[in-house]
Amino acid sequence: MALRLDYTNMLAPAVAHGVPADAWRTAAAEFTRVQAAVAAQRDSGVLGFLDLPGNTTLRAQSQRFADSRRGNFDEVVVLGIGGSALGPVALRTALRRPYWNLLDARRRGDFPRLHVLDNVDPRTITALLAELDLARTLFIITSKSGGTAETMAQYLIVHDRLQAAGLDRTRHLVFVTDPRQGALRPIAEREGIPALDIPSNVGGRFSVLTPVGMLPAALIGIDIAGLLAGAGAMAERCATPELAKNPAGAYALLQWLADTRAGAHIHVMMPYADALRDFAAWFVQLWAESLGKILPAGGSVGPTPLAALGATDQHSQVQLFMEGPPDKTVTFIGVADREGDLLIPNAYPDVKDLSYLGGKSLGQLLDIERRATAGALAKRGRPNMTMALDRVDAAHIGELIMLLEIATIYAGALYGVDPLNQPGVELGKQFTYAMMGRPGSEAARREWDTLPQPDSRHIIG
Numbered sequence: 001m002a003l004r005l006d007y008t009n010m011l012a013p014a015v016a017h018g019v020p021a022d023a024w025r026t027a028a029a030e031f032t033r034v035q036a037a038v039a040a041q042r043d044s045g046v047l048g049f050l051d052l053p054g055n056t057t058l059r060a061q062s063q064r065f066a067d068s069r070r071g072n073f074d075e076v077v078v079l080g081i082g083g084s085a086l087g088p089v090a091l092r093t094a095l096r097r098p099y100w101n102l103l104d105a106r107r108r109g110d111f112p113r114l115h116v117l118d119n120v121d122p123r124t125i126t127a128l129l130a131e132l133d134l135a136r137t138l139f140i141i142t143s144k145s146g147g148t149a150e151t152m153a154q155y156l157i158v159h160d161r162l163q164a165a166g167l168d169r170t171r172h173l174v175f176v177t178d179p180r181q182g183a184l185r186p187i188a189e190r191e192g193i194p195a196l197d198i199p200s201n202v203g204g205r206f207s208v209l210t211p212v213g214m215l216p217a218a219l220i221g222i223d224i225a226g227l228l229a230g231a232g233a234m235a236e237r238c239a240t241p242e243l244a245k246n247p248a249g250a251y252a253l254l255q256w257l258a259d260t261r262a263g264a265h266i267h268v269m270m271p272y273a274d275a276l277r278d279f280a281a282w283f284v285q286l287w288a289e290s291l292g293k294i295l296p297a298g299g300s301v302g303p304t305p306l307a308a309l310g311a312t313d314q315h316s317q318v319q320l321f322m323e324g325p326p327d328k329t330v331t332f333i334g335v336a337d338r339e340g341d342l343l344i345p346n347a348y349p350d351v352k353d354l355s356y357l358g359g360k361s362l363g364q365l366l367d368i369e370r371r372a373t374a375g376a377l378a379k380r381g382r383p384n385m386t387m388a389l390d391r392v393d394a395a396h397i398g399e400l401i402m403l404l405e406i407a408t409i410y411a412g413a414l415y416g417v418d419p420l421n422q423p424g425v426e427l428g429k430q431f432t433y434a435m436m437g438r439p440g441s442e443a444a445r446r447e448w449d450t451l452p453q454p455d456s457r458h459i460i461g
């Protein structure tokens with residue numbers, strides 16, 4: 001069955017701090033306006049991620065490359081950051097068995113292990129490079145812009161290591177980048193390094209269903225056709241202007257109304273499945289970088305997304321969600337069928353603190369804990385909703401990805417911001433270029449030099 005969204009606990013007055021009843025009554029009309037604005041955006045060609053499920057040529061690029069390298073490599077290393085890293089990590093965690101990277105080749109079905117380097121902390125990179133057999137390693141250099149400092153720095157180090165080891169770069173490297181712009185494309189053409197495309201109209205955090213996510217996924221044996229089929233089914237469901245039938249529309253409107261009408265500025269994503277731990281991190285980037293913006297007329301908007309994991313965070317953040325300021329919504333993700341479910345033995349029928357567990361399964365316990373937490377939050381007036389999956393498989397993950405990507409575009413229209421850009425990170429980049437001495441960054445250097453210098457009166461130690 002397809003993904004289900006239950007938002008009963010989002011609505012006031014039943015849930016005291018929920019979305020006000022009058023706001024929800026008029027939401028359907030508001031959504032008609034939003035859907036029309038998004039349809040116009042789609043027609044203008046900027047929402048390329050919506051076309052990915054039907055782009056069989058792009059899917060074939062990833063699958064063909066993966067099939068052609070099968071058996072040649074034990075390790076695949078993605079170099080990338082932001083949208084170029086969070087998607088592959090989320091897919092690996094969701095769709096490979098836990099600890100899969102630790103299994104030997106035979107038990108991995110001869111698929112390589114997948115590592116994702118999403119930072120330039122030398123400790124991590126040095127340690128990984130020291131352990132890799134470069135002759136059995138494929139590096140995927142992923143950058144939409146083809147110029148991100150962190151990814152380029154990693155690439156230069158890897159380039160040097162391959163050269164020092166006398167290894168053929170055209171065999172050990174593949175680029176995933178924009179078809180035209182950036183530094184990687186011309187290098188690929190000049191040096192004969194294979195390069196897969198991120199369509200020009202798909203930005204970093206919307207790119208998981210391009211070769212950014214599909215290539216590493218295909219290389220480690222994930223069913224990418226299933227992912228795209230699930231995403232396509234969700235895109236179809238979300239084409240309706242009828243709010244009551246559109247899960248992405250309902251999600252976006254409820255979150256927006258909770259933020260702007262009920263003071264719930266923090267949006268928690270809390271799956272009850274280890275497989276979805278990194279999916280929550282992927283969502284955090286999508287929601288934060290897309291919606292945290294200065295309005296064209298001035299003033300700032302943007303909900304703060306937060307990742308949590310059930311049941312683990314019941315012993316950590318849930319106290320805050322229950323009794324801290326009522327400024328949050330919580331979205332639970334529940335899973336009905338759990339792979340490898342375990343029956344809890346009834347070893348101590350006479351010990352009441354243990355005996356009630358006996359005879360139930362771990363999956364049952366996890367699911368009951370999710371429902372109990374949702375109910376407890378509702379009882380305290382804290383709005384929450386639940387996305388229910390039958391199981392964690394490629395089709396359901398594809399559905400979730402597409403739902404949240406579309407919801408982000410709707411939310412952009414509701415907040416009145418462009419969800420596809422990220423101008424706020426530009427100044428920090430310019431200052432970095434200035435301090436690193438990149439040619440053309442002289443103006444940024446001058447601006448940097450006008451900033452307050454460290455003041456010894458305000459430094460301790």
Ligand code: PA5
Nearest residue numbers: 082083084143144145148204205
């Ligand atoms: O969503 C985005 O656009 C960003 O988070 C990018 O993914 C990130 O900055 C990396 O950019 P690039 O893929 O161009 O190297």
